[in-house]
Amino acid sequence: MVCVKDFMEIEYFKNNNLQLIAGANGLNRSVTRPNIAQLKNFYEWMEGGEFLVINGIGLKLYEENNLIELIDNANKAGAACIAFELNAEYIPEISKKVIDFANEIKLPIFTLPWNVSFGNVLNTIYDYIIRNQLREVSISELMKNMLFTDIDKTYALEQARFYGYDLSEAYCVVIIKTDDVENYRNEVTNRLSREISGSDIDCPYMLLQHYSNIIVFIKDIGKDRLSRLFHNVYESFHRSFPETKLLIGVGNSYKDIESYKKSYRHALKALSSIRNHSSYIAFYEELGFIRLIADSSTDTEIHNYVMSVLGNIMDEEEVSKIPLLETLNEYQKNNFNVAKTAQNLYIHRNTLLQRLEKIENALGKQLKDYNVRREIMNAFYLKKYVDF
Structure with missing residues (x-):
């Protein structure tokens, strides 16, 4: 998943003076595509997740109320962020009132110099998103192979290391189940990314959608911190979608690749042990006698x-x-x-x-x-x- 904050680290934007002026609390918003807003009703064709680039021509954004209205419409349509190209004629400045409004709705607002090419901006954003998607596909394939096939251990370690994962440390499998995984996958993964990014937890993780489940392969950070992390994910999700069921099963942690399949089975058993909404998360290690029947125990x-x-x-x-x-x-x-x-x-x-x-x-x-x-x-x- 690509977040707004990722673009602040890209060399092209550093060299072209991309400046964050508002909405710092929204930097974990997911970016799915770039686009240019040149018409007043631009928000009608938005799909959500847009990195909007706006130079203000024909939009009268030199008027403060028009600028606030545009930002409000973009936010309601699901924009990830907006980059305004400043110009004395079209967008001379971003006032304090506008900045305060963007901070209130947590929509990141950037400024760019007028002479920065729209084409280069769009290509840079597209290129980063596509490369990240290819990386996510490769990581998903690695997860599938580790959990569902007899993968060569040396190959798995090398692949994981290439993508920044140290499998000499303990990892566990967490399975998240929703009523409609296709519609809510991004919502769940966005919240997971936001909770990890917004904390001091060093917590590498991989994601895989497998049938109706979202599988999270995550570094062991201790039961209390893991419980708190997924509790926050649940609470964040539940506030936005109170009618949608979200259940979480957590397997035991292991350091060896051969045992990751066992952690996956553990997470499934933990998930199946949840019987009502009051128990939305279950740890396999807490199942007591049930886990001994559920597993071919030694x-x-x-x-x-x-x-x-x-x-x-x-x-x-x-x-x-x-x-x-x-x-x-x-x-x-x-x-x-x-x-x-x-x-x-x-x-x-x-x-x-x-x-x-x-x-x-x-x-x-x-x-x-x-x-x-x-x-x-x-x-x-x-x-x-x-x-x-």
């Missing part, structure tokens, strides 16, 4: 899951020499019934209650909590299949 993964639930109880049992694990297992087998459990263990009710208190202290959770009970039942079920 003994190590199952062992780690069981230990995450029961490990503290095992540690407490080792210290206290009280059979807490056996007690908890019997308790859950008896549907968490105190009387039945005490009877089956041949211990007094008060003794059982003391053990259950120790178990709760070790867990740091209440055994009356439904989710805690479910995790305990899952852990004991899986424990039968792994050596401890």
Whole structure:
């Protein structure tokens, strides 16, 4: 995706004194094409994303109100930015009132010298957009090959490095699903670019549209920052399109190319676990027992899951020499019934209650909590299949 700010780094525009005078907060707007506005009703044929170049001939832009009206119409039609060629006769200056208005609507306004050729400006913009599109196609092909084929590892590393990605660092796959991916793809990707560009996060990413999903291959920046990033993307999107569903599934992070397919599967499973609008984002690592059923898990993964639930109880049992694990297992087998459990263990009710208190202290959770009970039942079920 090409943003307005990208053109500020192009040598041609630096050499020809392209100056940003307003709308700095809109520099992440997406640019899809250049165009010239020479008629008053130019906005009627706009499609959105235009880098407009205007010299003011025949438009009476020396009148402040006309200039504000033109900027307003361009913004409402989806312009990415406007570059005005200043001239004493047609556009002598951009007043403070005009600048304040452009800042308010966050539309970037540039100035160019009068003698800069329209043709050269349009060609420069077209050339940059086309080269960027070719780059995006190549990156999309690289993503497809990494996620869906048995790509040669050396080739993938070289290709990724050529496009500025260091795959020796951990990356994960994020899948974004909307009701209408064709219409909203640009909206989602624009917001993702804006959130990353507007933060201090060093976060290289690739994008791929795959059937009804937008796949994001993104550098691991930590769960909290990743969650915040996609939360902001969701909130930004939802404010503009409150009736459109947007769901986000996040896979685990890996450093090796062979595991990127696994991260993709993880993201799909996370996505499929979301059942309502209140849960719009899911991390695979938070799925608990579900992820073990969803994936062809190794003994190590199952062992780690069981230990995450029961490990503290095992540690407490080792210290206290009280059979807490056996007690908890019997308790859950008896549907968490105190009387039945005490009877089956041949211990007094008060003794059982003391053990259950120790178990709760070790867990740091209440055994009356439904989710805690479910995790305990899952852990004991899986424990039968792994050596401890």
